Amino acid sequence: MATEGRKKLAPYLLTLPGVAFLVVFFAIPMATVFSVSFQEGSLSKGFTFTGHYQNYTETLARYDTQLIRSLLVGLIVTILTLVISYPMMYWIAFRGGRRKNIYLLLILLPFFTPFLIRTLMWKTIFADEGILLGALKDIGLLPESYQVLATATAVVAGMTYNFLPFMALPLYVSLEKMDPRLLDAAADLYSSRRQAFLKVTLPLSLPGVFAGSLLTFIPAVGDPIDPELLGGVNTTMIGQVVQREMLTNNAYPRGSAISFMLMAAILIGVFLYARALGTEEMTG
Amino acid sequence: MMSNMSAVRLEGITKAFKDIVAVDNIDLEVKEGEFLSFLGPSGCGKTTTLRMIGGFEQPTSGKIFLGADNVDGLPAYKRNVNTVFQSYALFPHLTVAENVAYGLKRKKVARDEAKKRLEEILELVDLPGYGDRRITQMSGGQQQRVALARALVNRPGVLLLDEPLGALDLKLRKQMQLELKRIQHEVGITFIYVTHDQEEAMTMSDRIAVMNAGHFEQIGAPQDMYELPATEFVASFLGASNLLDGEVEGGDGNMARVKLAVGTTVSVPTDRMPAERGSVRVGVRPEKLHISSDVSANGHGSNSVDAQVMVSTYIGVSTSYECRTTDGSKIVVYVQNLGNAAQPIGAGASVRLSWDPEHTFAVGANGGDK
Ligand SMILES: Nc1ncnc2c1ncn2[C@@H]1O[C@H](COP(=O)(O)OP(=O)(O)O)[C@@H](O)[C@H]1O
Numbered sequence: 208m209a210t211e212g213r214k215k216l217a218p219y220l221l222t223l224p225g226v227a228f229l230v231v232f233f234a235i236p237m238a239t240v241f242s243v244s245f246q247e248g249s250l251s252k253g254f255t256f257t258g259h260y261q262n263y264t265e266t267l268a269r270y271d272t273q274l275i276r277s278l279l280v281g282l283i284v285t286i287l288t289l290v291i292s293y294p295m296m297y298w299i300a301f302r303g304g305r306r307k308n309i310y311l312l313l314i315l316l317p318f319f320t321p322f323l324i325r326t327l328m329w330k331t332i333f334a335d336e337g338i339l340l341g342a343l344k345d346i347g348l349l350p351e352s353y354q355v356l357a358t359a360t361a362v363v364a365g366m367t368y369n370f371l372p373f374m375a376l377p378l379y380v381s382l383e384k385m386d387p388r389l390l391d392a393a394a395d396l397y398s399s400r401r402q403a404f405l406k407v408t409l410p411l412s413l414p415g416v417f418a419g420s421l422l423t424f425i426p427a428v429g430d431p432i433d434p435e436l437l438g439g440v441n442t443t444m445i446g447q448v449v450q451r452e453m454l455t456n457n458a459y460p461r462g463s464a465i466s467f468m469l470m471a472a473i474l475i476g477v478f479l480y481a482r483a484l485g486t487e488e489m490t491g
Numbered sequence: 492m493m494s495n496m497s498a499v500r501l502e503g504i505t506k507a508f509k510d511i512v513a514v515d516n517i518d519l520e521v522k523e524g525e526f527l528s529f530l531g532p533s534g535c536g537k538t539t540t541l542r543m544i545g546g547f548e549q550p551t552s553g554k555i556f557l558g559a560d561n562v563d564g565l566p567a568y569k570r571n572v573n574t575v576f577q578s579y580a581l582f583p584h585l586t587v588a589e590n591v592a593y594g595l596k597r598k599k600v601a602r603d604e605a606k607k608r609l610e611e612i613l614e615l616v617d618l619p620g621y622g623d624r625r626i627t628q629m630s631g632g633q634q635q636r637v638a639l640a641r642a643l644v645n646r647p648g649v650l651l652l653d654e655p656l657g658a659l660d661l662k663l664r665k666q667m668q669l670e671l672k673r674i675q676h677e678v679g680i681t682f683i684y685v686t687h688d689q690e691e692a693m694t695m696s697d698r699i700a701v702m703n704a705g706h707f708e709q710i711g712a713p714q715d716m717y718e719l720p721a722t723e724f725v726a727s728f729l730g731a732s733n734l735l736d737g738e739v740e741g742g743d744g745n746m747a748r749v750k751l752a753v754g755t756t757v758s759v760p761t762d763r764m765p766a767e768r769g770s771v772r773v774g775v776r777p778e779k780l781h782i783s784s785d786v787s788a789n790g791h792g793s794n795s796v797d798a799q800v801m802v803s804t805y806i807g808v809s810t811s812y813e814c815r816t817t818d819g820s821k822i823v824v825y826v827q828n829l830g831n832a833a834q835p836i837g838a839g840a841s842v843r844l845s846w847d848p849e850h851t852f853a854v855g856a857n858g859g860d861k
């Protein structure tokens with residue numbers, strides 16, 4: 208009896224380290240932040256829990272533009288990374304032959320440099336008189352006043368670049384594990400290449416599309432670095448707002464409240480997305 | 492149900508992949524309603540030939556006809572041919588019914604008609620009511636039937652099957668062989684069947700095309716080929732054969748005389764000889780031989796050689812004797828256990844092996860026509 212009980216327990220015991228880790232480093236901090244989001248006070252006087260829900264309503268009223276802008280930018284970046292990496296990964300997975308891994312490495316190579324350095328390099332490229340715009344202006348292709356840096360274009364471009372691998376790798380995995388003979392079967396059953404793609408390849412790659420979208424969208428929406436370095440005053444995003452409230456203004460309750468609202472917005476978005484793609488396909 | 496119309500015709504088909512010539516200038520005509528097998532060892536070009544008929548590969552040179560139409564350059568999706576793939580290649584994201592109806596949908600067959608055909612075909616392959624299952628929920632044998640149904644439901648002119656039973660265990664394979672034969676009989680569609688299993692090819696086919704290194708060694712009905720293999724390759728690939736080296740010595744009109752390397756001279760019907768002179772290999776099937784421990788007797792047939800039993804193995808329905816002649820050639824003899832046989836002959840015994848000249852065949856001796 209006793210050993211049987213222990214046998215049944217064993218699988219649960221195996222999850223214990225993971226559960227403990229999550230409790231200490233995720234659940235407790237989350238609960239703390241959640242509690243802070245309903246507190247009032249200042250750094251010098253200390254914060255007290257008063258159920259101050261205005262932390263939510265007031266910040267939402269003040270930062271709704273930045274929140275919506277962030278969700279929108281996240282969406283655009285996700286779509287762009289998808290559109291750029293899908294054909295690339297398709298080609299590597301089906302046409303890469305023995306050199307698949309080399310091609311993959313070549314694409315990932317730039318991402319071995321730190322995030323910050325990469326973004327600063329983009330800043331150099333986009334600078335008003337930099338190597339790209341300066342040259343185009345010199346030969347008169349662009350007006351002197353033309354500017355990319357400090358615009359939404361620069362932010363979206365930089366983020367699309369920075370988040371590309373997060374989309375590309377899950378896509379590659381889902382395409383690569385597809386049996387290419389399924390395309391023969393589709394052709395055998397009267398599908399043109401286009402139909403075979405739409406009816407077989409695309410549905411089978413949806414788990415990759417879904418995973419890649421989550422891995423891109425979620426961090427992109429909250430990313431403070433790209434808009435900070437590449438954007439301007441008109442492109443402030445919610446990640447920057449959180450950063451300012453928390454680190455500059457020391458307004459922990461407001462920062463926490465924004466974070467929770469951001470999380471809620473992302474969760475709703477992801478939920479709708481999963482529904483649209485079909486959860487059946489996701490879980491196989 | 493076979494007609495005289497040709498369903499598939501290959502004329503001088505060659506396929507080269509860079510420097511590998513996978514298929515080397517082959518000709519073939521398959522009749523409507525025929526069950527024809529490509530039989531040969533792995534890598535001999537069976538799949539490549541099938542894929543060219545299906546339109547998945549284009550031949551390097553030569554012409555392919557489906558019915559009366561030259562289909563050169565026509566892509567797979569425009570050919571009235573369907574394939575059962577080696578590993579089934581079923582769509583994992585679709586249900587059984589969706590897999591089977593895939594081709595009907597692409598061809599825009601009307602809904603009611605498609606539904607009716609789907610149900611009929613699931614009935615035919617013995618999977619009624621399985622339509623809503625996911626592919627991953629089906630066993631290997633069931634997946635095989637789904638693959639068959641998915642191809643047959645389109646009523647193609649020709650069905651191509653690439654080692655369709657290769658992944659099944661022996662018992663299931665035997666059962667499916669009979670079932671495939673029954674289905675082919677019922678639907679009357681031309682089957683081109685690829686296998687490397689000679690027994691499978693023998694039991695199922697109207698004709699077999701034995702393939703070796705990219706060309707056909709011989710094409711014919713199973714029993715004809717078994718009785719009279721044209722090459723050493725066919726003789727040894729299709730069932731067991733005993734082959735003995737010899738020189739043609741001449742003969743009269745009907746019988747050629749061949750002096751074997753072991754010393755004796757045997758008769759071979761002239762129409763079973765590959766050449767009128769020179770070196771040949773004389774063959775006889777193990778079950779056509781008589782074994783006698785009385786080396787002076789000559790009761791069965793006028794061809795004979797003397798040998799020594801090396802191993803005798805009792806298999807139940809028969810006993811197999813592995814013998815060796817004085818020049819070292821190995822000869823295998825199967826003796827049916829009829830219950831009245833006297834004493835089994837033990838290892839070491841000297842024996843006389845004899846057989847009827849009518850059961851003798853001969854193939855070219857070079858062996859290099861492989
Ligand atoms: N796509 C290909 N590229 C290069 N060589 C190939 C290709 N397909 C087949 N071959 C070669 O052609 C020969 C015949 O292959 P295949 O037709 O698959 O033989 P089988 O089906 O009889 O086993 C083999 O040597 C194989 O390596």
Ligand SMILES: [Mg+2]
Binds near residue numbers: 538539653
């Ligand atoms: Mg093959």
